[in-house]
Amino acid sequence: MRSFFFSFFVPALFVWLWSTGFIGAKYGLPFAEPFTLLLIRMLLTLVLLVGLAWLMKTRWPGWRGAGHLAVTGILVHGCYLGGVYYAIQDGMASGIVSLIVGLQPLVTAAAAVVFLKEAVSGRQWLGLALGLIGVSLVLVEKFGGTGVESGISPWALAWTLVALAGISMGTVYQKRHGTGADLVAGTIIQYAAAATLFAIGAFALESREVEWSLQLQLSMAWLVLGVSIGAILLLMWLIRQGAASQVASLFYLVPPVTALEAYLLFDERLGGLAMVGGLVAITGVALVVTQKKSA
Template sequence: MRSLFFSFFIPALFVWLWSTGFIGAKYGLPYAEPFTLLLIRMLLTLGLLIALAGVLKTRWPGWRGAGHLAVTGLLVHGCYLGGVYYAITEGMASGVVSLIVGLQPLVTAGAAVLFLNESVTRRQWLGLVLGLLGVALVLAEKFGGAGVGLSAWSLLWALLALAGISIGTVYQKRHGTGADLVAGTVIQYGAAALLFAAGALLFETRQVEWSLQLQLSMAWLVLGVSIGAILLLMWLIRQGAASQVASLFYLVPPVTALEAFLLFDERLGGLAMAGGLVAITGVALSVTQRAKNG
């Protein structure tokens, strides 16, 4: 039972929490600019985590360890979130952003082979490719290749997000797995907050419309995503190979599509549902390989 809980329930919970980040962003972005919105989110999250660290009497890393964690924060939170939010703001459809960022497992697997000397089996590579195919099928039906809103700037932001989450996952696996989860997350968010503050000061008006919708979306982004999902992600990276953890991100677009259907009545056709099944099959091939080897 314990093995079942850690092998399936925890990854499933992470996928669900992570997917709601796109929903929360959709609710919040009309009322604040991207860096400004992200800065507020980081500051609120830091306040809660620092209080939690005090209660738990968290053990803080040394300067060297803190430096590695700051780099991870700039990559996993700063580049990824900033890139995704600004790609959407610059006119790229959210589905296209998801597709580009959905390449992350393949990029992470390649980086893990190059920098961590991880072995990726043929079965895992097949799983990764099937996952990408499944994501492409879901998005192909929903967006149909028309009006995708591609521009040079939006594409650069999306590629920045892809590079940040991919390289950051590998960097965290190599340099950050020994740190306390709460302390490590505080340092990562602190580094990201500095990046967002600089971006908001240099490029944005920093005006915020504090509507009820923004307040509710911010509450969920802080509690459900920035604290819940990220702590689970750091724990999963610590427990498993970077390429296998990355394969979970293939499940995010189908789950997000289901949430969009329930919340916004966005219909899914046969092609999208088939794509979801293909993506789940790909993830299963990659993740179950770990269980057999472990």
């Protein structure tokens, strides 16, 4: 029973928490612009994390390590979350956003070949090809659809690609310049750097008007406590138990979980071609991720 709890249930819970970030964004965006919403989320999260760091007597990295963590935070959290939130605001279904940014292991593997000179197996090349084919099928159906609900705005697609590029480059950067910093301290520095980016974006591009409806308050509470805090603490526990690879192997389940949640909560529907494309893309990501796990 303990083996089942440790090897499947806890990693699956982490993946579910991560998937709800897309849902929470869609609930909150009608009441605040993307950078403004993200800035508030980051500031609230930082208050809680700083308190946690004080209780845990967290050890802080040096200036050089903090600089690398800040760059990672701007890419992994700033560009990724900013791109996701703007894509959803511009009308892209949260399930489609999750599917496209879920290609991160594929893009990271390709970037690792270029920047880190890592070897790629035939299985991984097959996964890369399947991922691209799958997402292409989804986009063909969506761009070819009729009506506002079925179409995809070019701006929404562009923001999604910003998110994908950010989290992929951030992963490669972190792998090259990993500091080995305490996870809480590293997360605080990354979130602070992302908050700075969101503040610049909010003051430069947005009105910063917020309608504090009950829906926004509940959405913000979940994004802060459930995703930004809960998922991170769960990840800490998994890493300490030596099960980080379990999380990686289940990450390819995030897009279908998000699509199911979006269908149940928002009635977001995928056509036949998009569903086939999603399955092909998820299979491609699974090939790459499981290959990394066994390597």
